[in-house]
Structure formats: structure tokens, C-alpha cells
Amino acid sequence: MSVNFFRNSRLTAGVISLILSSGLAVAEPQHGIAMYGDPELPPDFVSLPYVNIDAPKGGVIAAGEVGSFDSLNPYIQKGRVPWQLRFLGVESLMGRNWDEPFSLYGLLAESIEVGPNREWVEFTLRDEARFSDGSPVTVEDVMWSYETLGTKGHGRYRGLWGKIGSMEQTGPNKVKFTFNVEDRELALIVGMRPILKKAQWEGVDFETSRLDQVPITSSPYVVDDYEAGRFVTLKRNPDYWGNDLPYRRGTMNFDEIRMEFFGDETALFEAFKGGLLNTNREFNVEKWETQYGFPAIGAGEVVKSEIPHARPSGIIGLAMNTRKDLFADWRVRDAMTHAFNFEYINEILTGSKQPRITSYFSNSVLGMQDGPATGKVKELLEPFKDDLLPGALEGYALPVSDGSERNRKNLRKALALMEEAGYTVQDGVMKDGDGNPFTFEILMRKGNSEHERIADTFVQALKRMSIDATINTIDSAQYKERTLEYDFDMTFYWRGVSLSPGNEQYNYWGSNGVETPGTRNWMGVNSPAVDAMINEILTAQSREDFVSATRALDRVLTSGRYVIPFYTYTNGRLAHAKELSYPERIPVYGDWITWQSDVWWWEDK
Structure with missing residues (x-):
């Protein structure tokens, strides 16, 4: 099946226009909001630009996941939850258009107003908004959701709560948030929080709910059936309140979404080949080209689709925990990066067909540029020059091998780098000055044979340096527990980033995550420059300043040598039943988050 990437979303710049009345700046309700400039879709837009508004309703989409689950509440810290529930099973005040870097449009809220400098934001709820049980979505539900998630919810929700100075009901259907920090993104972030039904949790401990309490939301899909650790089925609610909303036209087309869980990728792939699943996302290009020739594809019952995108690479690789003395020295981390023979690994696993990640925001306009820092980027980094690692200002590139196994x-x-850091080979073993061996554990989650092969090849290379590294493969429950507490030396790490990075960057690599458990700062990044660049991103008044701040952040992170990067994915690869269809128009983010479940449909062919 072919696809056309019609255009990149234009990246507009500017600030929200103010309406002047009697010499005073007065806000007025808007249908949407963009991080910079105005939202691309007009107030009378018919639908999102990448949907088929005539898509039929019906059919089942069945996908597989490696791992297990013991909870259906994705809004709390405890438990393992199917990740899709955080997106499919809930609605927020505003909804995102994935064909723009960062713009939101009315969903539960019919309008949004902001202060002159976005120091406050006010939402007006739709009268018709309903939970799946038919009860109305009220301001009381909204306010309860924000406070509960901010104080008892998952760590991803708590940072926002600390930046809200006040929350108040300002009318029958109006709720206003006033912020206590300067941060232009907060007006958008507030619009994206899950809205839950307050009455459901009266007399119930929200923080300890697992399979016994499925959160009631206003989503088009509700949990219909499940078996702990094996499958979850979502059914489309026939009484869904928002079918006629412009934001919802042409979306949520399947009658049923089914998620099946498997112990490893091999079992999942066999289930797909056998027809238990009707869609499968493939990340390995060599496997895509050599192992997708099974009978169903030859008969045309299963087709292969490649989905382009223009989003940043993010970072995928082996993260080194700098909280550990072993990896606190950047020269040790640099040595590990040199020992990792990417060119050889890429050849044996993908036939050298997948490009390497070169920085956290590579493959996008936000990525750091080659050579020394210049202009605004240099200006932002100069105050931190005494603390920056080599390469941040001068320019940094990953080491490249000759492609041979010996490297x-x-x-x-x-x-040489290990020697500079105080380690030498003594009696055939890499040791420090006190004779202590340099040895560490690579923690891996059971189920991904490709990542295990990469780790094993790396371990063999380290043996040539007289370094004894061991691979410890554990189940998903143990893996989650240990990574939440940062109890590892080195581990596999995958963090996607968007075309509009913002507050989530603090959770990914802000210094608060060095001590606070449960953040995504697994590496223990503790850099004043990183924190300052994130702040610059959040307070940028123009698109140009925003891009410069992100490029500066990219330089600090990449030259920090915190993660040994793998290869990137410039295309999404989906094999699926021929009846599963999608529009020709692909959003700028491509196959991202819930694009498949949101806009695909079933059509008999």
C-alpha cells in the first residue's frame, strides 16, 4: 500500500494577538490554541486534516504487546497498565492535532481563553459532555481530577500541580487556572490532563486501585472485557456524547480494540502470522524485508505499509546511570561509547539499512547543527562554558568504526579514556587505582531478543578491554520496580520527543529526577545548563528563540554521553490485514501515539 506525505505542517511564529478595548487588553474565547502563533484550523473546521470523514464504523483491530499487566488504572503510580489506556480510555479538555507541532482544539471544552502573557487560562465546558455512564461532565469533576492527579496520581501529572497557583470555578461551566511561574506552555498542558468522574472514587482509595476499579471517563471507548496479564478489549460506546464534534469526525471507527499480551516478541510475531492479531508494528528493517513473506502476505490477505514522518528521533540506546560511581566520570561514558561498535551491530542486525541516532532531536529542525555553536545557541550556552563537557560548544559527533568486528x-x-579516568588493565582485568575491578550489570527486560543481541555484542567488545559486564534479563514487573528506583548500572532506554518539547523535558532529564524516584531521568542527568535550556524553551517568545534553545539543549545532552545511541526509525512499518485502511494524508507526526486506533477503519475488500 502506498502513502503520500502531502506536506509538512507550516511552523508559524509569533504571539497570541490581543484585542484592545478602552485601552485595556481583553481576552476572548477561542476555539483552539497553538504554542506559537495561531492554530492552523479555523473556528469552523469540519474535521482534523488527516482523517476520512466518510470512514465506516465497525470491525476489530487486534494488536499485540510484549509483557503483562495487573492494573487498568493508568493514572496512578502502582501497577503495570496497558500503555494505550492512557490515551484511548480518557478525554481531556482539549485535543491535539498531530499535523501541527503543538496545537489544541476544543474537546470537553468548547472554548479557551488566556491572559495577555498566558499567566492564566480559562475553559468553558460543553453542556453536552457526558461520561460513559451518561452523567454530565462538570466543573467539579474537572477540579477534582486536577487536584487528585496532582497530589495522588502518577508522577507524570504532579509537576503541573505545583505550578498552579489557584484553580477556581468562574461560572456554571467555567474553570480558571492561574499559574505561579512564567511558562507559556502551561496553558496548553492544562488542557491535556485526563478528566475522571469524581463520584466513582468516593470512599475508594484512588492510589491503590488496580483491576477492581476501571476509571469512568468520557472516552468513545470503554473497557469491555479483560483477563489479567493476557488481554484487554475495548468497545466503542454506542452512546458516546461527542460523535458530532468536528474534532471527532472520522475518528474512533472500530467497534472493538483488542490488546493481546505475550511473553516475548517471537510468540507475538507467530500470533500475528497465525491470524490471532491483524496488525503488527515492525522496528527492524532487515526483519521487515526478510521475514514478512509468510503465506498471508503472499495471498494478499496481509499488506505492508510504510508511514513517513518528520518528528525528531528521540533517544534509543543504553543509558548509563551517573548516580553510580562507575559512570559518574564522563570519560568512562565516552569510553563505553567508543567501545560500542555501532557500525558492526547495525550490519549484522539490519544490514546497515537503518541510520544511527546522532542526537536527541536529530532528524528534525530542532536537532543540534554540525560544528561549533554559533549565534543564539552559543549565547545561551556561554554562561555555562566552565561546566559543559567537551563538544557542547566546540561541536560533537559520535565515534565511527571501520565496521569490522574488532573495532x-x-x-x-x-x-586511553579509561586510563585518563584512573583505570588500567592489571593482571588481565580492568581495575581502578585501588585494585577494584571495573565491572557492571546491563539490565534488560525479558522479551526483546534484538536488544539482548545488541547488549551481548557490546559485552563481547568490552571483554577485549578486559572489562567484565554481565547481562541480567528480568520480567517486566521486576524491571519496572528497579527502573523506578534507578536500581541499575546500565539499561535499555527509549524516550520519544516531539516537535514541541516543553515541560516533559524536566521529567526526562531535569535535575529534580536525580533524587526523585519514578521520573524518566534514568541517566541521572544533573546539569544546570540542561535545566536552564529547558526554562529557555518554556519562556521563548518566538519560534526562533524556541528552536535555538532546543538546539542548545540537544548539544548539552548529546555531549553529556549519557546514552549510547542505537539506530533511528525514519519510517513507521506496519503489517496489517488488508481490510484495515487509513487515509492518504499522513500527519506530520506520522505513525504516532494512537494514530492507528484513532483514524484507521475496517473496510471489506
């Missing part, structure tokens, strides 16, 4: 040149460099 001699880079291993020599790695040994």
Missing part, C-alpha cells in the same frame, strides 16, 4: 581504533581510544 581496533575505537577500542584504543576507549582504553
Whole structure:
């Protein structure tokens, strides 16, 4: 099946226009909001630009996941939850258009107003908004949801609560949030929080609910059936309140969404080949080209679709925990990066067909540029020059090997870096000055054979440096527990980033995550420059300043040598039943988050 990437979303710049009345700046209700400039879709838009408004309703989409689950409440810290429930099973005040870097449009809220500098935001709820049990969505539900998530919910929700100075009901259907910090993104972030039904949780401990309490929301889909650790089925609510909303036209087309869980990727792939699943996302290009020739594809019952995108690469690789003394020294981390023979690994796993991630925001306009920092980027980084690692200002590039298994040149460099950090080979073992061996554990989650092969090849390379590294593969429950507490030396790490990075960057690599458990700062990044660049991103008044701040952040993170990068995915690859269809128009984010479940449909062919 072919696709056309019609255009990149235009990246507009500017600020929200103010309406002047009697010499005073007065806000007025708007149908949407953009991080910079105005939202692209007009007030009378018919639908999102990448949907088929005539898509038929019906059919089942069945996808597989590696792992297990013991909870259906994705809004609390405890338990393992199917990740899709955080997106499919809930609605927020505003909804995102994935064909723009960061713009929101009315969903539960019919309008949004902001202060002159976005120091406050006010939403007006729709009269017709309903939970799945038919009860109305009220301001009381909204306010309860924000306070509960901000104080008892998952860590991802708590940062916002601390930046809300006040929350008040300002009318029958109006709720206003006033912020206590300067942060232009907060007006948008507030619009994206889950809205739950307050009455459901009266007399119930929200924080400890697992399978016994499925959150009641206003989503088009509700949990219909499940078996702990094996499957979850969502059914489309026939009485869904928002079918006629412009934001919802052409979306949520399947009658049923089914998620099946497997112990490893091999079992999942066999289930797909056998027809238990009707869609499968493939990340390995060599496997895509060599193992997707089974009978159903030959008969045309299953088709292969490649989905382009223009989003940043994010970071995928082996994260080194700098909280541990072993990896606190950047020269050790640099040595590990040199010892990791990417070119050889890429050849044996993908036939050298997948490009390497070169920075956290590579493959986008937000990525750091080659060579020394210049202009605004240099200006932002100069105050921190005494603390920055080599390469941040001068320019940094990952080491490149000759592609052979021995990787001699880079291993020599790695040994020299280890010696600079105080380690030498003594009696055939890498040791520090006190004779303590340099040894560490690579923590892996059971089920991903490709990542285990990468780790194993890396371990073999380290043996040539007289370093003893061991791979410890554990189940998903143990893995989650240990990574929440940062109880590892090195582990696999995957963090996607968007075309509009913002407050989530603090959770990913802000210094608060060094001590606070449960953040995504697994590496323990503790850099004043990183915190300052994130603040610059959040307070930028123009698109140009925003891009410069992100490029500066990218330089600090990449030159920090915190993660040894793998390869990136410039296309999404989906094999699926021929009846599963999608529009020709692909959003700028491509196959992202819930694009497949949101806009695809079933059509008999």
C-alpha cells in the first residue's frame, strides 16, 4: 500500500494577538490554541486534516504487546497498565492535532481563553459532555481530577500541580487556572490532563486501585472485557456524547480494540502470522524485508505499509546511570561509547539499512547543527562554558568504526579514556587505582531478543578491554520496580520527543529526577545548563528563540554521553490485514501515539 506525505505542517511564529478595548487588553474565547502563533484550523473546521470523514464504523483491530499487566488504572503510580489506556480510555479538555507541532482544539471544552502573557487560562465546558455512564461532565469533576492527579496520581501529572497557583470555578461551566511561574506552555498542558468522574472514587482509595476499579471517563471507548496479564478489549460506546464534534469526525471507527499480551516478541510475531492479531508494528528493517513473506502476505490477505514522518528521533540506546560511581566520570561514558561498535551491530542486525541516532532531536529542525555553536545557541550556552563537557560548544559527533568486528581504533581510544579516568588493565582485568575491578550489570527486560543481541555484542567488545559486564534479563514487573528506583548500572532506554518539547523535558532529564524516584531521568542527568535550556524553551517568545534553545539543549545532552545511541526509525512499518485502511494524508507526526486506533477503519475488500 502506498502513502503520500502531502506536506509538512507550516511552523508559524509569533504571539497570541490581543484585542484592545478602552485601552485595556481583553481576552476572548477561542476555539483552539497553538504554542506559537495561531492554530492552523479555523473556528469552523469540519474535521482534523488527516482523517476520512466518510470512514465506516465497525470491525476489530487486534494488536499485540510484549509483557503483562495487573492494573487498568493508568493514572496512578502502582501497577503495570496497558500503555494505550492512557490515551484511548480518557478525554481531556482539549485535543491535539498531530499535523501541527503543538496545537489544541476544543474537546470537553468548547472554548479557551488566556491572559495577555498566558499567566492564566480559562475553559468553558460543553453542556453536552457526558461520561460513559451518561452523567454530565462538570466543573467539579474537572477540579477534582486536577487536584487528585496532582497530589495522588502518577508522577507524570504532579509537576503541573505545583505550578498552579489557584484553580477556581468562574461560572456554571467555567474553570480558571492561574499559574505561579512564567511558562507559556502551561496553558496548553492544562488542557491535556485526563478528566475522571469524581463520584466513582468516593470512599475508594484512588492510589491503590488496580483491576477492581476501571476509571469512568468520557472516552468513545470503554473497557469491555479483560483477563489479567493476557488481554484487554475495548468497545466503542454506542452512546458516546461527542460523535458530532468536528474534532471527532472520522475518528474512533472500530467497534472493538483488542490488546493481546505475550511473553516475548517471537510468540507475538507467530500470533500475528497465525491470524490471532491483524496488525503488527515492525522496528527492524532487515526483519521487515526478510521475514514478512509468510503465506498471508503472499495471498494478499496481509499488506505492508510504510508511514513517513518528520518528528525528531528521540533517544534509543543504553543509558548509563551517573548516580553510580562507575559512570559518574564522563570519560568512562565516552569510553563505553567508543567501545560500542555501532557500525558492526547495525550490519549484522539490519544490514546497515537503518541510520544511527546522532542526537536527541536529530532528524528534525530542532536537532543540534554540525560544528561549533554559533549565534543564539552559543549565547545561551556561554554562561555555562566552565561546566559543559567537551563538544557542547566546540561541536560533537559520535565515534565511527571501520565496521569490522574488532573495532581496533575505537577500542584504543576507549582504553586511553579509561586510563585518563584512573583505570588500567592489571593482571588481565580492568581495575581502578585501588585494585577494584571495573565491572557492571546491563539490565534488560525479558522479551526483546534484538536488544539482548545488541547488549551481548557490546559485552563481547568490552571483554577485549578486559572489562567484565554481565547481562541480567528480568520480567517486566521486576524491571519496572528497579527502573523506578534507578536500581541499575546500565539499561535499555527509549524516550520519544516531539516537535514541541516543553515541560516533559524536566521529567526526562531535569535535575529534580536525580533524587526523585519514578521520573524518566534514568541517566541521572544533573546539569544546570540542561535545566536552564529547558526554562529557555518554556519562556521563548518566538519560534526562533524556541528552536535555538532546543538546539542548545540537544548539544548539552548529546555531549553529556549519557546514552549510547542505537539506530533511528525514519519510517513507521506496519503489517496489517488488508481490510484495515487509513487515509492518504499522513500527519506530520506520522505513525504516532494512537494514530492507528484513532483514524484507521475496517473496510471489506
